[in-house]
Amino acid sequence: MPNADDIRGMFFEECDDLMEALFEGLNLLENDEAEDDTVNAIFRSVHSIKGGAGAFKLDDLVSFAHKFETVLDELRAERINADAPLIAVMFGAADHLAHLIEACRDDGEIDLDRGTALLSDLDGYISADNSPGDDFVFEPMALDFGELEAAPPPDDVVGIQFQPFAKLYQNGHDPLLLIAALKARGTLEVAVDHAALPSLSDYNPDDPKLVFSMTFSAQDAELVVEEVFEFVEGICRLEVTPIISDDPPPPGDFNDFETTIDAPADDHDVPTDLPDFEPEAEQTIAPAPQPDAPPAKPAAEAKSGKSSGKGESTAAQPTLRVELDKVDRLINTVGELIINQAMIAQRIDQLELPGDSDLEADMTDYKMLARDLQEGVMSIRAQPVKTLFQRMARITREAGSATGKSVRMNMIGESTEVDKTVIERLADPLTHMIRNAVDHGLESKEKRIESGKPETGEISLSASHSSGNVKIDVADDGAGLNRERILDIAITKGLIPKDSDLPDAEIDKLLFLQGFSTNDEVSELSGRGVGMDVVKRGVEALGGRISIASTPGKGTKFSIVLPLTLAVMDGIVISVARETMIVPITAVIETLRPEAVDVHHIGKDQKMLMIRGEYVPIVSVRARLGMTDPIQEADEKVLVLVEGSDHKRCALCVDGIQDQRQVVIKAVGGNYGHIPGVSAATIMGNGQIALILDTDHLSTTDDAHLAMPVSPAERGLIAP
Amino acid sequence: MTDETTAPVGGVLECVSFSVNGQTYCLNIMSIREIRRWANVTTLPHADSHVLGVINLRGNVIPVYDLAVHFGLGKTADGQRNVVIIADIEGESIGLLVESVSEILTVARTDVQETPPLGKDGHDSLIEGLITVGDEMVQLIDLRTISMNRESAAA
Numbered sequence: 001m002p003n004a005d006d007i008r009g010m011f012f013e014e015c016d017d018l019m020e021a022l023f024e025g026l027n028l029l030e031n032d033e034a035e036d037d038t039v040n041a042i043f044r045s046v047h048s049i050k051g052g053a054g055a056f057k058l059d060d061l062v063s064f065a066h067k068f069e070t071v072l073d074e075l076r077a078e079r080i081n082a083d084a085p086l087i088a089v090m091f092g093a094a095d096h097l098a099h100l101i102e103a104c105r106d107d108g109e110i111d112l113d114r115g116t117a118l119l120s121d122l123d124g125y126i127s128a129d130n131s132p133g134d135d136f137v138f139e140p141m142a143l144d145f146g147e148l149e150a151a152p153p154p155d156d157v158v159g160i161q162f163q164p165f166a167k168l169y170q171n172g173h174d175p176l177l178l179i180a181a182l183k184a185r186g187t188l189e190v191a192v193d194h195a196a197l198p199s200l201s202d203y204n205p206d207d208p209k210l211v212f213s214m215t216f217s218a219q220d221a222e223l224v225v226e227e228v229f230e231f232v233e234g235i236c237r238l239e240v241t242p243i244i245s246d247d248p249p250p251p252g253d254f255n256d257f258e259t260t261i262d263a264p265a266d267d268h269d270v271p272t273d274l275p276d277f278e279p280e281a282e283q284t285i286a287p288a289p290q291p292d293a294p295p296a297k298p299a300a301e302a303k304s305g306k307s308s309g310k311g312e313s314t315a316a317q318p319t320l321r322v323e324l325d326k327v328d329r330l331i332n333t334v335g336e337l338i339i340n341q342a343m344i345a346q347r348i349d350q351l352e353l354p355g356d357s358d359l360e361a362d363m364t365d366y367k368m369l370a371r372d373l374q375e376g377v378m379s380i381r382a383q384p385v386k387t388l389f390q391r392m393a394r395i396t397r398e399a400g401s402a403t404g405k406s407v408r409m410n411m412i413g414e415s416t417e418v419d420k421t422v423i424e425r426l427a428d429p430l431t432h433m434i435r436n437a438v439d440h441g442l443e444s445k446e447k448r449i450e451s452g453k454p455e456t457g458e459i460s461l462s463a464s465h466s467s468g469n470v471k472i473d474v475a476d477d478g479a480g481l482n483r484e485r486i487l488d489i490a491i492t493k494g495l496i497p498k499d500s501d502l503p504d505a506e507i508d509k510l511l512f513l514q515g516f517s518t519n520d521e522v523s524e525l526s527g528r529g530v531g532m533d534v535v536k537r538g539v540e541a542l543g544g545r546i547s548i549a550s551t552p553g554k555g556t557k558f559s560i561v562l563p564l565t566l567a568v569m570d571g572i573v574i575s576v577a578r579e580t581m582i583v584p585i586t587a588v589i590e591t592l593r594p595e596a597v598d599v600h601h602i603g604k605d606q607k608m609l610m611i612r613g614e615y616v617p618i619v620s621v622r623a624r625l626g627m628t629d630p631i632q633e634a635d636e637k638v639l640v641l642v643e644g645s646d647h648k649r650c651a652l653c654v655d656g657i658q659d660q661r662q663v664v665i666k667a668v669g670g671n672y673g674h675i676p677g678v679s680a681a682t683i684m685g686n687g688q689i690a691l692i693l694d695t696d697h698l699s700t701t702d703d704a705h706l707a708m709p710v711s712p713a714e715r716g717l718i719a720p
Numbered sequence: 721m722t723d724e725t726t727a728p729v730g731g732v733l734e735c736v737s738f739s740v741n742g743q744t745y746c747l748n749i750m751s752i753r754e755i756r757r758w759a760n761v762t763t764l765p766h767a768d769s770h771v772l773g774v775i776n777l778r779g780n781v782i783p784v785y786d787l788a789v790h791f792g793l794g795k796t797a798d799g800q801r802n803v804v805i806i807a808d809i810e811g812e813s814i815g816l817l818v819e820s821v822s823e824i825l826t827v828a829r830t831d832v833q834e835t836p837p838l839g840k841d842g843h844d845s846l847i848e849g850l851i852t853v854g855d856e857m858v859q860l861i862d863l864r865t866i867s868m869n870r871e872s873a874a875a
Contacts, residue, residue: 332780333779336779339779579762579763624765625765625766626765626766627763627765666779666780667781668764668774668781668782668783669780669781669783669814672764672774675764675765675767676765676766677765677766678764678765681762681774683776683779687776688760688762688776689762689774689781690762691762691764691765
């Protein structure tokens with residue numbers, strides 16, 4: 001049995017999916033692309049969140065969701081229209097719902113003020129268009145069924161057929177408690193039908209056979225029944241039939257109902273009298289039918305929606321939740337398979353078989369299969385950026401309301417798939433960029449109107465795949481960068497020399513310098529002293545690059561280019577002291593063979609490289625890593641010019657450059673700890689390990705490890 | 721993972737014994753994953769002298785230590801019987817180069833004698849206990865002391 005925490009975790013995971021569906025629906029509404037079922041889908045999401053939250057006694061969440069749901073119900077019944085203000089309120093409510101879910105999950109603070117304001121907004125939609133109180137819930141029934149409206153009975157009488165399924169018991173529910181709960185709310189007569197019960201010898205405790213027939217009378221009986229049985233939806237057969245006749249028939253009448261497992265649920269087929277319960281000949285094994293909610297209520301549709309999915313605008317693909325760990329193990333194994341395949345191929349080559357050997361063809365097939373397998377496995381980790389984008393849309397709205405600007409977000413390519421970890425770690429940099437775009441990028445309403453732009457600013461967020469990378473653009477249609485001011489600020493803050501004359505592109509890049517913030521006033525949103533440099537570092541930590549393009553009066557666009565996955569990296573394969581190593585390509589500016597005149601000596605050992613009017617220190621990787629090799633270094637060396645994340649450049653002196661290729665990043669195991677100058681390792685095609693160099697560390701000058709002698713390098717190796 | 725957690729006190733202890741530059745050591749069999757032939761290592765920069773480097777164990781990069789250096793016995797001499805013992809320590813794998821593997825010992829827990837204090841430079845902290853097999857003394861290694869990437873593992 002999963003414990004309570006697991007179930008709680010599952011609930012919150014489900015909430016993520018539900019919120020995604022909710023935002024998707026709201027976006028459709030906003031863009032006027034709503035279909036018949038859109039509102040229902042939104043309603044279902046909120047309703048499911050409410051239901052789940054109720055089970056965990058998350059009262060704040062339940063009460064807010066309930067209010068939201070009520071408004072959605074109004075919308076669904078077409079008593080109110082989804083106009084722009086309502087959509088804005090609903091977006092606000094959805095944002096708050098997301099906030100509440102997060103707060104509940106992390107036991108965080110709940111922003112009560114915002115909730116209260118939203119609640120009153122929502123209330124506006126309920127009370128303005130409706131008679132208050134319980135009546136409105138029944139209004140749809142009145143609309144559809146004139147006779148009920150004509151003479152509403154003081155007490156509704158309903159016949160209930162309740163047959164718990166095995167699942168109900170497995171989930172820890174107790175029919176007795178449900179019946180007792182019902183009894184507490186009205187007058188109840190219960191009869192149990194045990195005809196289907198087998199003899200004791202054939203009795204299977206896991207296969208419940210009991211059917212309860214009840215006659216229940218109370219105010220709003222159907223609603224009460226619905227509430228009581230809310231949490232056993234789908235795990236029992238529940239049929240609620242309004243009984244118009246004043247004399248409730250004896251419960252015994254239901255006894256005909258023996259073996260019926262599944263009476264087809266039809267929301268609109270309203271029996272006006274006692275239904276004729278014919279024993280169904282056929283037993284359905286299909287999933288539990290949804291409880292027959294009161295037929296005339298639109299809610300019935302929503303309830304059954306989740307499993308039936310009828311009229312869903314976008315049919316959701318069935319998904320499977322798998323622990324990330326399992327996927328990673330699979331990826332590892334497949335990676336090893338690829339290496340193994342390469343090794344076998346090498347061995348076969350060495351055999352020098354005749355050219356027409358079948359083995360060659362088979363090897364090619366093997367290689368193709370292995371690659372397919374790897375791609376397939378890698379794609380498991382990939383997820384659409386949709387959730388991330390929706391979160392950003394929320395941030396855009398929040399930023400818009402905080403700055404008093406009218407903003408809308410335009411999302412392109414939300415279905416682009418990116419590695420899960422990349423998505424998670426992109427959230428912070430993107431949040432920053434979006435806030436910046438709204439706060440600094442977009443002009444105020446007045447200025448926009450002045451310059452002939454629409455009042456509402458637009459932030460567009462797009463994702464696309466390009467040549468093995470993922471490109472994410474954040475663009476605004478604001479005023480563009482004010483280069484004069486950027487230059488001014490950079491000079492005032494002493495970031496660049498006074499009389500600097502920089503080309504536009506270089507000025508734009510100043511934004512990424514540490515301690516740069518263009519807004520004069522430090523606003524609540526951005527400008528906390530941390531700026532684009534944090535974004536840049538965040539992106540670089542993911543092995544990506546960021547660039548900026550701006551047109552005065554038209555807007556600014558930031559582009560992030562990221563590797564598809566963190567597990568793979570492009571690198572330059574170099575050799576140092578007979579070892580193979582990798583330099584991450586993101587750090588490499590160029591590779592070169594220096595002319596003797598460009599190399600200058602400082603002191604005894606230090607050398608500088610003169611490149612394009614700049615002196616760059618030459619760092620010997622061999623010395624830096626404390627490697628000794630009997631073969632003396634040749635003077636004619638190959639240099640790899642690298643730039644660290646702090647913009648410091650240095651020229652790494654290596655013995656040779658072999659190749660440029662994608663490598664799979666592996667951590668050094670065994671709790672070995674940090675290795676200075678090395679960030680990770682990878683396995684080459686021949687099964688040998690190559691270390692991935694940490695260029696940031698190599699380019700820093702102070703290093704305590706320089707003096708350490710290393711002996712094991714010359715260890716005699718025994719051929720395997 | 722210590723031996724106390726893998727075998728009940730007073731139970732039977734199964735060890736794999738091996739020779740390291742003439743001395744006999746052993747490891748709890750529960751912490752040994754496999755024994756491999758010696759293969760090329762990739763040396764690590766700035767590593768302690770008892771760290772030989774890293775090897776590729778089916779896609780995992782794991783460090784390999786020279787037990788002889790670890791115990792201050794000089795480098796393990798090259799030989800055809802040299803093997804790498806892959807051991808599990810707190811869920812992570814490490815490799816240990818030894819001269820040759822000898823046998824599997826089954827001893828009662830109670831027959832493991834606590835290492836007497838050996839003074840300042842002694843190896844008592846590296847050894848969990850002593851086992852007598854015939855005339856020979858077998859040293860039961862405390863795995864946790866090996867993976868520490870310390871400045872000076874051996875005297």
